[in-house]
Amino acid sequence: MKKRSINIWMTLVIVMCVAVLAGCGHKPSETTGIPDKIIIGMDDNFPPMGFRDDQGQLVGFDIDVAKEASKRLGIPVEFQSIDWDSKEAALKSGQVDVLWNGLTITPERQKVIAFSKPYMKNDQLLVVRSDSPIHDKQDFSGKCIGTQEGSSSIDALNRHKDFQRSLKDVKKYGDYVNAFMDLEVGRIDGVLVDSVVGRYYMEKKPGKFKVVDKSLGEETFGIGMRKEDKPLQDKMNKVMAELSRDGTLSALSKKWLGDDITMKIQ
Template sequence: MMNWKKTALAGMIAVTAAILIAGCGSQSQKQDSQKMPDKIVIGLDDNFPPMGFRDESGKLIGFDIDLANEAAKRMGVKVEFKPIDWDSKEAALKSKKVDMLWNGLTITDSRKKQIAFSKPYMKNAQILIVRADSSIQTKDDLKGKVIGTQEGSSSVDALDKDQGFKNSLQDVKLYGDFVAALMDLEVGRTDGVLVDSVVGRYYMTKKEGKFRVLAGSMGDEEFGVGMRQDDTVLVNKLNSVLKEMSADGTMKKLSEKWFKTDITIPVQ
C-alpha cells in the first residue's frame, strides 16, 4: 500500500513539473514574441500627398515616409513600405501583412477598438473644397449636391457624424483615394470634396486657382501610427522615439519641409 502511495506521489510530482516547464516555455515564447523585430512593414496609401505618395520616377516620398524612415533608423530596424487597400487597412494589420499603418491615420474611437495607436504627432481637420468658380459659398449651399470623399477615410466618419448634412446631399461618391476625388471635382463630376486638410491644401498648391476651401471645418483630428494591440514593445519603443524626434526638432524640420509651417503636436 505504501509503495502505491509513493508511486502516485511521484507521478503527481512529475505531472506538476511538466506543467511548470510547459508554462515556463509558454511564457518564454510570449516574451520572445514581444521582442523588437528586425524589420517593420508599413502599410500605406501611396497616393496620399504630402504624407505618402510617388514622385515622377515612382519613388515613395512624403512627410510620413521621411518620419518613418528616421524613426526606424533610431529604433535600429529595417523598414519596408507596402501599398495596401486603405479601406481594408485594419484587416491587413491584423493578418500581419503589415506591422504598422503610417500614412496620415486619424485617431478615432472606433479604430481604437481594433488597433493600438501611437501618441498623436500631427493636427488635421476635415474640410470641404469646391471649384473656385462655383456658386457654392457655404456648407448649406451643398444641399441637393454631390460630393466625393475617400472610402475608408476619417472623412467618411466625419460625414456620418453629421447626418443632417449627409441627408441633405443628393449623393456621396466614394473613391479609392482623395486625389481621384479631387480630379473628378475639377472636371465637374461632383460639386465638392470632403477631404483631410493636409491633403486638400497640399493638392491646391499644385492646382493654383482651381479650388477654394469653404469656411469652417467638419471636425478637428490628430494623426497617429496604428499597430496591433498586442505589439506592446513596438508601441512603447515607437512612442519613445517619436517623443525624442519631437523634442529635438526633427518633426518640426520635416513639417516645415512639406507644409512650410509646423503643424506637428508635441509628443508627450
Template sequence: MNWKKIMAVGLAAVSMMVFVTGCGSDTKTANKELPKKIVIGLDDSFPPMGFKDDKGEIVGLDIDMAKEAAKRAGMDVEFKAIDWSSKEAELKSKKIDALWNGLTVSPEREKNILFSNTYMKDKQYIVVRNEDESIKSKADLAGKVVGVQQASTGESALQNDPSGKTVKETKSYADFVSAFMDLGIGRVDAVIADGVIARYLMTKEPGKYKIVEGTDYGVDNFAVGFRKDDTALRDKINGILAEMKKDGTADKIVEKWLGSSADLDKSDAK
C-alpha cells in the first residue's frame, strides 16, 4: 500500500469518527433539551387558573391545560407552588422548568422569560364590594385604599396609570384570595384584579363583589414562560397548544372553568 492509499484510509477513519461523535452529541443535546419531566411553577392561590381544592390538591384551568400538553409531549408533569414575586428567579435557577399560571406577557418580563404563543386574553379591572357606589371610574380611586397582588400585572397597571398617583394607599398581597378577603371586610376599598379571577370568585360568593365596568387597564395576553435558552421546549409546547386549539380540547378545558371559551386565543391555530 503506497502512502497515498494510507493517507486516504486515515482520512476516512477520522471522518467516520467525527461523524459518529457528531451524531452522539446531537442526540445528547436533543435529549437534554426535551426533558422526561417538566416542573411547572405556579401561584397555588390563583383560582381558577391554579389553586388548591378542598382536598388540598392543585387544580385549575392551567393545570388541566398543562397536564394535557405534557401527556401529548410524552412527559411527566409536576406542579410546584412558588413565591410568585420570585418567579423569574425560580425559573432561572432551574428549580422549575416553566411558569404556567395566567402569566401575562409584558416587555419587562420578556427580558428574562421566553414566552409561548398566547393561549388566552384577559383584562385587569377594578373590583369593589357589591353595595359600593362610590367607585364608578378610575378617577374615583382618589383617596381610596387599593389592593393588588405583589409583582402582578395589576400592580404594574395601577402604578403606570394616572389614577395610581391619587390613591391613598396601595396594599400588596401575596395572593388574590387574601386581597379579596380584605375587600370583603372593608380593609381595602377596591382590588385591581384579572377578569378571570374576579368573575370566578364572584360566582363563588354571589352578590358580594362586582366589576366596575369600563375600568379595564388594557388587554393582557396569557402565555407559558420558559428560560430564555429553552427554545426546543417552548416550540414543542407551542405546537401542542395549537393542536389542542384545533381539535377542541382547549375549548372544553376553558369552558369547564369559565363557562365559555370566548377568552381563548386561537390566532396560532388557523
C-alpha cells in the first residue's frame, strides 16, 4: 500500500473514532457515580414534549424541564436525537445517559430500564378525521390504523388483542406526525396516539380530527436510565420533586399543553 493511501486510511479511522466518541454518553464519576455531562436521548419529532421549531431549534415541555433540572443539578445536558425504536439499545450501549421525551412507564420497559418517579399523566387516544363515519372503537373493525414504531401505543395494542385482531392493518411510522399526515389525506382510517401528542396536533389543525376512544390505556411518563445508575436516578428524583413542589412543572405544562397534567412528586 502506498504511503498516501495509508495516510488517507488512518485519517478516516481517526474521524470515525471521534464521531463515535462524540455521540457517547459520559462515564459516571468514581466519587459521585454521576456523569459530569448528561446526554439525553430523544425523538426530535414528538410535539409538544420535544421537537424542532420552524428555526430548527429543539423546544418542548421535556426540553424545558431538562434544562431547568440541569441548572439545579449543576450538570450540563446535551440532547441527542436517536432512533426511538432502538432507544433501549442506545441507553444500554452508553450512546446516551437517559431517555427523556414522553417516555411511558410500562412493565415491559421496567424489566430493562430504571425509571424516575412518574411526572405526567398520559392516555392512548384513537383519533379519526372529523368527517369520518367511525364513532367508537367497535367501528374500527376491518379498518387500518397508524401509530409510531416503538411507542407505548404498540404496547397498548398488544394488551388489547381483540381490538388488534379486529383491525385490517396496523401501519407503523417513524413518528406520529407522519401518521397524522396520512390520516388527513385518507391513507389510513385512524391514529392510535399518546394524548399529549394527539391533542397538541389537533389544536394545530382545528376542526380536522376528533377523538373517538380513550379506553386503551392510562399511562404515566418517566425519565429512563440504566439500572446500574442508581446515584443518577436518586438525583433526578430529588430535583424533579423540587420542580413539582415549586410549581415549575405545573407552569410548563400549562405553557405547552394548556393545562396542568403533571403529577405531584414527593
